[in-house]
Amino acid sequence: MSGSPAPTTFAPAxxxxxxxxxxxxxxxxxxxGIRRVYKVKPKPVVALDxxxxxxxxxxxxxxxxxNGAGKTTLIxxxxxxxxxxxxxxxxxxxxxxxxxRQIRRIMNxxxxxEQSGYGILTVREQLWMFSQFYGxxxxxxxxxxxxxxxxxxxxxxxxxxISTLSTGQRQKMNFARGLLNDPWIFFLDEPTLGLDxxxxxxxxxxxxxxxxxxxxxxxxxxxxxxxxADELCDRLAIVDHGxxxxxxxxxxxxxxxxxxxxxxxELDRLDGGVGGLRxxxxxxxxxxxVGDQTARGDGRQTxxxxxxxxxxxxxxxxxxxxxxxxxHILALRKSEPSLEDxxxxxxxxxxxxxxxxxxxxxxxxSRDRHGPGNQGSTDEARxxxxxxxx
Amino acid sequence: MTARADGRRTLDxxxxxxxxxxxxxxxxxxxxxxxxxxxxxxxxxxxxRAYPRIIGLRRDKSWVFFExxxxxxxxxxxxxxxxxxxxxxxxIGFVVLGGAMTAFWLNVIWMMAxxxxxxxxQGNLELYFAAPMHIMAVLFGMxxxxxxxxxxxxxxxxxxATTVYNVSFSVDQWVLLIGVFLLTLGALYGxxxxxxxxFLMWGREAWHLTQLLxxxxxxxxxLNFPIARLGVLGSVAISILPLAVGLDAMRQLAFAGAAxxxxxxxxxxxxxxxxxxxxxxxxxxxxxxxxxERLARSEGRLSVRWQ
Numbered sequence: 001m002s003g004s005p006a007p008t009t010f011a012p013a014x015x016x017x018x019x020x021x022x023x024x025x026x027x028x029x030x031x032x033g034i035r036r037v038y039k040v041k042p043k044p045v046v047a048l049d050x051x052x053x054x055x056x057x058x059x060x061x062x063x064x065x066x067n068g069a070g071k072t073t074l075i076x077x078x079x080x081x082x083x084x085x086x087x088x089x090x091x092x093x094x095x096x097x098x099x100x101r102q103i104r105r106i107m108n109x110x111x112x113x114e115q116s117g118y119g120i121l122t123v124r125e126q127l128w129m130f131s132q133f134y135g136x137x138x139x140x141x142x143x144x145x146x147x148x149x150x151x152x153x154x155x156x157x158x159x160x161x162i163s164t165l166s167t168g169q170r171q172k173m174n175f176a177r178g179l180l181n182d183p184w185i186f187f188l189d190e191p192t193l194g195l196d197x198x199x200x201x202x203x204x205x206x207x208x209x210x211x212x213x214x215x216x217x218x219x220x221x222x223x224x225x226x227x228x229a230d231e232l233c234d235r236l237a238i239v240d241h242g243x244x245x246x247x248x249x250x251x252x253x254x255x256x257x258x259x260x261x262x263x264x265x266e267l268d269r270l271d272g273g274v275g276g277l278r279x280x281x282x283x284x285x286x287x288x289x290v291g292d293q294t295a296r297g298d299g300r301q302t303x304x305x306x307x308x309x310x311x312x313x314x315x316x317x318x319x320x321x322x323x324x325x326x327x328h329i330l331a332l333r334k335s336e337p338s339l340e341d342x343x344x345x346x347x348x349x350x351x352x353x354x355x356x357x358x359x360x361x362x363x364x365x366s367r368d369r370h371g372p373g374n375q376g377s378t379d380e381a382r383x384x385x386x387x388x389x390x
Numbered sequence: 391m392t393a394r395a396d397g398r399r400t401l402d403x404x405x406x407x408x409x410x411x412x413x414x415x416x417x418x419x420x421x422x423x424x425x426x427x428x429x430x431x432x433x434x435x436x437x438x439r440a441y442p443r444i445i446g447l448r449r450d451k452s453w454v455f456f457e458x459x460x461x462x463x464x465x466x467x468x469x470x471x472x473x474x475x476x477x478x479x480x481x482i483g484f485v486v487l488g489g490a491m492t493a494f495w496l497n498v499i500w501m502m503a504x505x506x507x508x509x510x511x512q513g514n515l516e517l518y519f520a521a522p523m524h525i526m527a528v529l530f531g532m533x534x535x536x537x538x539x540x541x542x543x544x545x546x547x548x549x550x551a552t553t554v555y556n557v558s559f560s561v562d563q564w565v566l567l568i569g570v571f572l573l574t575l576g577a578l579y580g581x582x583x584x585x586x587x588x589f590l591m592w593g594r595e596a597w598h599l600t601q602l603l604x605x606x607x608x609x610x611x612x613l614n615f616p617i618a619r620l621g622v623l624g625s626v627a628i629s630i631l632p633l634a635v636g637l638d639a640m641r642q643l644a645f646a647g648a649a650x651x652x653x654x655x656x657x658x659x660x661x662x663x664x665x666x667x668x669x670x671x672x673x674x675x676x677x678x679x680x681x682x683e684r685l686a687r688s689e690g691r692l693s694v695r696w697q
Binding site: 076079 | 407408409410411412413414416417418420421422423427430431434435437438439441442445446449450512513514516517518519520521522523528684687688689690692
């Protein structure tokens with residue numbers, strides 16, 4: 001894996017921006033009542049079960065869901081590779097069933113683990129071959145390829161055969177391929193699948209830089225990495241069993257499961273226990289954190305408490321009261337829900353958990369069978385330190 | 391154009407960066423292509439897709455052994471049989487010509503008919519269909535690349551065998567001979583394009599079908615003997631197999647004046663049959679491709695990963 005991408009100027013093309021803003025644009029993605037059934041034995045599989053989706057031009061939109069949720073099926077329909085069984089879908093106003101040529105001129109796609117191309121070709125040749133499929137004049141094609149190779153940070157691999165590339169290098173090359181035709185809409189199907197942390201970060205930075213270069217460029221990302229969706233997406237939909245269970249910005253979705261502000265405080269001492277805190281205005285609950293009374297370096301004990309407040313504003317009263325009790329706050333953390341918590345609340349299981357035996361692919365909403373809750377498994381992941389005192 | 395420090399050149403256009411190549415005001419403007427753009431894209435696709443095959447000729451030299459020396463040995467076996475039987479000398483030439491044409495049939499059956507299936511398993515096929523060119527342009531590119539590849543191999547077999555076995559050709563109608571050769575290739579690759587679509591639908595069975603087609607087609611095409619010897623079977627082969635009719639016509643033209651088994655049409659008639667085959671196979675290839683693209687999109691067969 002080579003280093004991060006070479007610095008490139010990503011200044012938006014201002015005239016294009018003005019022109020783009022001046023005219024009313026149809027939705028980048030307009031999906032209505034899409035259903036897709038695969039006729040397989042022993043019984044048909046419902047991959048999409050009545051999906052409606054509207055993505056504005058310029059949005060970075062994410063589809064978040066576990067394997068088999070229907071994300072890839074939806075992307076294949078939108079990229080004109082698959083016909084819907086029912087419903088309609090449009091890309092910038094072009095129908096995916098009848099106006100495939102127009103859509104294919106303005107879009108591109110990259111999938112995770114993609115092994116496309118011919119091993120006998122070098123990176124440069126492979127990209128040039130694809131540039132010809134998009135109609136770039138031969139010499140323009142070579143120059144464009146060189147620019148993109150620089151932009152994605154594959155300069156050292158330029159003349160290397162693609163059969164010898166690492167997974168991360170290969171995915172960077174795939175990104176360069178996806179950008180050859182200056183797409184208006186970029187479909188990314190789990191693009192960081194199998195990449196190490198550095199390579200995944202490089203890929204995410206590339207997408208953001210590309211999108212920022214021209215107003216109106218739209219990205220549809222499917223992923224089952226919640227942190228990735230949280231970091232990149234303006235809005236996202238949580239998908240399972242071929243249905244959209246929830247849709248909104250990452251913050252909006254997280255607020256759905258966070259009804260209270262939860263804090264964890266670490267104190268040097270707490271005379272009189274937590275009972276006194278419970279009666280304070282705005283405090284919903286206060287409890288000693290089990291097993292978290294630890295010895296400090298000087299041998300003295302510390303006390304950890306979990307506080308649930310009606311909102312963040314109630315924290316001031318708690319801090320004041322603790323001062324009155326002579327306690328010093330050593331650390332303060334706010335616990336925030338993650339997208340996985342949202343998923344667990346909606347579906348009743350985590351991403352990595354197997355579906356229940358009776359949970360067949362008939363598209364039923366599993367909320368009917370599993371109650372909300374079960375947030376314990378992600379406590380560590382969702383705890384983010386916002387402030388440290390003392 | 392601006393020359394860079396490393397000698398490569400970059401494009402000078404206002405507002406361009408690596409991430410802005412063809413600034414357009416809207417997706418609608420970007421999607422509105424002229425007829426010329428469409429035609430040029432298809433033409434460039436032919437060149438682009440032919441490139442890996444042509445460059446492969448230079449990079450992967452194993453073809454010299456597998457596709458020149460081994461076919462030469464197979465041809466040699468028949469040469470020795472004919473010599474032992476004291477067959478007329480032109481039979482040696484017939485075998486040599488048949489040995490050279492083998493390269494094209496193998497190319498059509500292994501690298502055209504099977505290709506779309508192989509591209510699908512590699513993940514290339516969905517990228518082809520997701521790109522704006524006509525998929526026929528991809529097939530033409532494969533055919534053109536395959537033609538260059540196979541011509542090199544066929545020429546090598548022809549030159550080596552002709553030299554080693556002292557074959558002398560006698561050509562009266564050069565134009566017709568060249569015409570028949572080109573029509574044979576046109577019909578062969580047209581057949582390959584048509585089979586490519588069909589094999590895409592047959593999936594894994596395509597590999598078995600390919601194997602099934604190799605030897606029988608060798609036999610009924612009269613690769614190592616004049617097809618007239620097959621009687622009615624030969625006539626049927628001439629009416630449906632480009633290799634059979636093309637080879638028969640080329641033998642008649644390349645060994646003019648030699649005693650040739652009667653029972654097959656004249657080269658001119660065979661040229662007309664080949665011409666008809668070119669048209670029929672190309673039209674069928676285009677039609678099957680359109681039908682099967684629709685079917686593949688409907689059944690989810692353009693990619694391996696579908697959910």
